[in-house]
Amino acid sequence: MLNINSTRLTQRLDELGRIGADEGGGVTRLTFSNADKEGRDLLVRWMRELGLTVQIDRVGNIFGTRRGETDQQPIMFGSHIDSVKAAGKLDGCYGVLAALECIETLNEQNVQTKRPLVVAAFTNEEGVRFTPGMLGSAVYVGDLSVDDAWNLRGFDGSRFGDEIQHVGYDGTMEPGAIQPFAYLELHIEQGPLLDLKRVPIGAVDAVVGITWLEVTVSGAANHAGTTPMDMRHDAGLAAAKIVTHLREIATRLGGHQRATCGMIQFLPNAINVIPSKAVFTVDIRNSDGEDLKRAEAMLVEFVQKVEAEDGVSIEVRALEHVLPVQFHPMVIEAVEKSAREMGLNQIRMVSGAGHDAQLMAHKFPSAMIFVPSREGISHSPKEFTPPDDLANGANVLLNAVMELASHE
Amino acid sequence: MLNINSTRLTQRLDELGRIGADEGGGVTRLTFSNADKEGRDLLVRWMRELGLTVQIDRVGNIFGTRRGETDQQPIMFGSHIDSVKAAGKLDGCYGVLAALECIETLNEQNVQTKRPLVVAAFTNEEGVRFTPGMLGSAVYVGDLSVDDAWNLRGFDGSRFGDEIQHVGYDGTMEPGAIQPFAYLELHIEQGPLLDLKRVPIGAVDAVVGITWLEVTVSGAANHAGTTPMDMRHDAGLAAAKIVTHLREIATRLGGHQRATCGMIQFLPNAINVIPSKAVFTVDIRNSDGEDLKRAEAMLVEFVQKVEAEDGVSIEVRALEHVLPVQFHPMVIEAVEKSAREMGLNQIRMVSGAGHDAQLMAHKFPSAMIFVPSREGISHSPKEFTPPDDLANGANVLLNAVMELASHE
Numbered sequence: 123m124l125n126i127n128s129t130r131l132t133q134r135l136d137e138l139g140r141i142g143a144d145e146g147g148g149v150t151r152l153t154f155s156n157a158d159k160e161g162r163d164l165l166v167r168w169m170r171e172l173g174l175t176v177q178i179d180r181v182g183n184i185f186g187t188r189r190g191e192t193d194q195q196p197i198m199f200g201s202h203i204d205s206v207k208a209a210g211k212l213d214g215c216y217g218v219l220a221a222l223e224c225i226e227t228l229n230e231q232n233v234q235t236k237r238p239l240v241v242a243a244f245t246n247e248e249g250v251r252f253t254p255g256m257l258g259s260a261v262y263v264g265d266l267s268v269d270d271a272w273n274l275r276g277f278d279g280s281r282f283g284d285e286i287q288h289v290g291y292d293g294t295m296e297p298g299a300i301q302p303f304a305y306l307e308l309h310i311e312q313g314p315l316l317d318l319k320r321v322p323i324g325a326v327d328a329v330v331g332i333t334w335l336e337v338t339v340s341g342a343a344n345h346a347g348t349t350p351m352d353m354r355h356d357a358g359l360a361a362a363k364i365v366t367h368l369r370e371i372a373t374r375l376g377g378h379q380r381a382t383c384g385m386i387q388f389l390p391n392a393i394n395v396i397p398s399k400a401v402f403t404v405d406i407r408n409s410d411g412e413d414l415k416r417a418e419a420m421l422v423e424f425v426q427k428v429e430a431e432d433g434v435s436i437e438v439r440a441l442e443h444v445l446p447v448q449f450h451p452m453v454i455e456a457v458e459k460s461a462r463e464m465g466l467n468q469i470r471m472v473s474g475a476g477h478d479a480q481l482m483a484h485k486f487p488s489a490m491i492f493v494p495s496r497e498g499i500s501h502s503p504k505e506f507t508p509p510d511d512l513a514n515g516a517n518v519l520l521n522a523v524m525e526l527a528s529h530e
Numbered sequence: 531m532l533n534i535n536s537t538r539l540t541q542r543l544d545e546l547g548r549i550g551a552d553e554g555g556g557v558t559r560l561t562f563s564n565a566d567k568e569g570r571d572l573l574v575r576w577m578r579e580l581g582l583t584v585q586i587d588r589v590g591n592i593f594g595t596r597r598g599e600t601d602q603q604p605i606m607f608g609s610h611i612d613s614v615k616a617a618g619k620l621d622g623c624y625g626v627l628a629a630l631e632c633i634e635t636l637n638e639q640n641v642q643t644k645r646p647l648v649v650a651a652f653t654n655e656e657g658v659r660f661t662p663g664m665l666g667s668a669v670y671v672g673d674l675s676v677d678d679a680w681n682l683r684g685f686d687g688s689r690f691g692d693e694i695q696h697v698g699y700d701g702t703m704e705p706g707a708i709q710p711f712a713y714l715e716l717h718i719e720q721g722p723l724l725d726l727k728r729v730p731i732g733a734v735d736a737v738v739g740i741t742w743l744e745v746t747v748s749g750a751a752n753h754a755g756t757t758p759m760d761m762r763h764d765a766g767l768a769a770a771k772i773v774t775h776l777r778e779i780a781t782r783l784g785g786h787q788r789a790t791c792g793m794i795q796f797l798p799n800a801i802n803v804i805p806s807k808a809v810f811t812v813d814i815r816n817s818d819g820e821d822l823k824r825a826e827a828m829l830v831e832f833v834q835k836v837e838a839e840d841g842v843s844i845e846v847r848a849l850e851h852v853l854p855v856q857f858h859p860m861v862i863e864a865v866e867k868s869a870r871e872m873g874l875n876q877i878r879m880v881s882g883a884g885h886d887a888q889l890m891a892h893k894f895p896s897a898m899i900f901v902p903s904r905e906g907i908s909h910s911p912k913e914f915t916p917p918d919d920l921a922n923g924a925n926v927l928l929n930a931v932m933e934l935a936s937h938e
Binding site: 311312313314315318330332334344345346347348349350351353356358359361362363365366368369372373379380381382383384385386387388391392393394395396397403405407441473474475476498500501 | 719720721722723726738740742752753754755756757758759761764766767769770771773774776777780781787788789790791792793794795796799800801802803804805811813815849881882883884906908909
C-alpha cells in the first residue's frame, strides 16, 4: 500500500489557509474574490510543479491531469477551494490538496496508473457569493448552462461573468469535456458521527435530499388578557404545535430522517397580543426519496389537523426541493476496499450536507470519503480534524483511486 | 329611574374624538401632546359649563366636583382621556363623558345628591408615552410618588415634569386630597364576551393579575442536515414545546386563566441551522392570585422537564407582576341593582385588561361597569359600541352613582 506524506499535506493546507485568513482565525475566500484568485493561482502553480496539465473550463473549474498508461477515461478526484465567510481551512481544500498529495506520492514513487488521473477544483461550491451553490459541478454535468451561470448576480450585485473575467479564470475548456470513469471526493464530515463513534473513515453511499418549506399561519390578533382561550385563533400556538410535531415526524420515520425549524417570526410580535401571523421555515432531509415525500405528507396532514383545531389558515410553500442521490457501488466499494486494506475502521454513511459529488453523480459513477470533524463543527474557524485522520483519509483516497485507475 | 340623553353623549364623544383624529379614522392623543392639551381644555370647559368645581392635581389628574347636600366623602366616577396611537373614540373617553352626561342629566332634572359627586379624568392611563400606564391613578393612591412621576422619561426622551408644565396641567392639588367614598368606572369591555353573549351590562368584580415572563432557551447551533436528531440541543424545539404547553396550562386551570406567547425570536435564525437560542415572552393572567401563581409554577415545572429532555438550559425572567384586584361588594352591588332596576341583562365578569379602577381599589371601594365592544376590538379605529349600548351603560352608571351617593 502506498502512503502519503502527512507533513506535506498539512503544510499545503496551512499555506492555502493563509490566503484570505482573518484576525479571528477564519478564512474567507468567496468565489472570484481577490483571495479566491490568489488561492487558485497557488493551486495552479502546485499542479504545474507536479507535472499536471492544467485546464480551466468556461465557469472556472480547474483540472490538473496526470497522464496514464492508456487514454481510457480518467479517474477524477477533488473538491473545491472557495469558502464561506470565516470558514475553517479544511472544508473543500482538504479534498483538493489531498488529491495533489496523492499525485506527489505517485510521482515520488514513480508509480504509473493505467487510466489518467485528474485533480479537480470546482467553482462556487459554497454558494455564498452566487446562488446556487455547487455551481461549478452543476454546469459540469449540464444541470445549469454556462450562459445562465454567467448571468447570475451575486449578493453584492456583481455579475458572475464579469467577476470570472476580472480574476482571469474564464477558461476555454467546455464544461464536461473530460468525461471521468469515476469521480471521488474526500471531505471532512461536517457532522458529529465519525468523531463521536471514533471511526476514522466514512464510506459515503448517499447524499440526502432536501425539502425547504415556508409555512405561514394566519390567525387573528386579539388582546392577550380579554380574549377567552376558546375564542382564540392563535397563529403562534399553531406554529408551535407544528414545530413540535417536526421532531415527532423525524422520530416516526427514523433512519436518516431530519426535520428542523431554523427560522420563525410572529406578527405583530407584542407581549400582550395574540399573534395574528406566524411564519417559519422547515428543513427536512432524507437519503431516501420516498421517505422524504412521506415526511412532507405527514407535515401537511398535521398542518390540516391544526387548521381545523385552531381555527387558523395555513399555507405551505416549497422554497427548494433537492432529490437525494445514491452513489455508485463500484466507487463505494473501491473506498471500502482501500480502507479495509489499510486496516482502518469504517462505516457506511449518508451525507447530510450537499457536495459537488452529488452533482457529478448525475453523470458519472461517484462516491465520497468522510473523515471526522471534531464535534461536527464546520463553517467556522473552530473546524478541526487531527492530522492523523487527515492522513488516513488521503491514504484511503490514494488507494481507492489506484484501484479505480486499474479498472478495465 | 333617571335617563341620560343619548344624543348629547354621542355628540360629546364625537367632538372629543375629533381632537387628534388622523386620516385613517383613528384618534391619537398621547399624554401631554398638543392634542391631549386640547382635549383636556375641552373637558375642563365642559365641566365648568356644567357648574362643576375643577381641580387639577400635581400629575395632571382632572376632577370636577358637584356639591352634595352634605360634606360627606363624595362618589368619584370617570376614567381617562389619553389614548394609544390610532385609537378609537371610546376607550377611556366614554367613561369620562358618560360621567359628564350624568351630571348634566342631574342638573336638568334639578336632582340633588346627599354626597358630592366628582367626575375624574386620570393622566397617562395608556402608558404609551410614559411607562407605567395607569400613572395618574397610581400616584393618586400613593403607589408612585409625584417626584418619581415627574422624572419619568417618555419613549421620545421627553421628561414628564417638563411636558406637564408645557401643557399647563401641573396643578396644585395634592394627589389623594379628595378621598372618595366609592370609585366607579364605566368602560367598553375591550374583549368579545358581552358582544358574543349579547348581554348589555357587565358588572366587573375583579381585574386579572398579570405575570409577564421572558423565557430564554440556550441550546447548540448545529447543521440541520448533518446532526442526527438524537444529538441535538434544539432551542427552537424546546421553545415550541413550552409555547404549546401554555394552552395546556390554561385549559387545566380553567376559569379566567389566560396564557399567551406574543413574541418569539430564534438565533441564528437560518433555515438550515438548528437554533442555538430562542427567546420568547409569556403573558399569563388570572383574577385569582393563587391560580396565577399556580400557572407560573406549572410553567416552571414544565420548563424543567424540557431542560432535562432536550439537553438545553432555560432561564425564566419576570418582566412584570401585577396582583389581581377584587372589587368592593358595595360598589358591585350598586351596579347590579341599577342594571336590574333598568331591566337590563347583566353578567358578573372579570376585566382582562388594566384600568385606573384597579389602582383606585387599593385605597377606595371601587368597581367597574362594562358595555359590549363589537368583536372585542379595541385600540383600533374599528373599535365600536352601538349608541344604545353606550346609553345603557351611562344609565346604569347614573343610577349606581345615585345609589352610592345616598349611602349613609
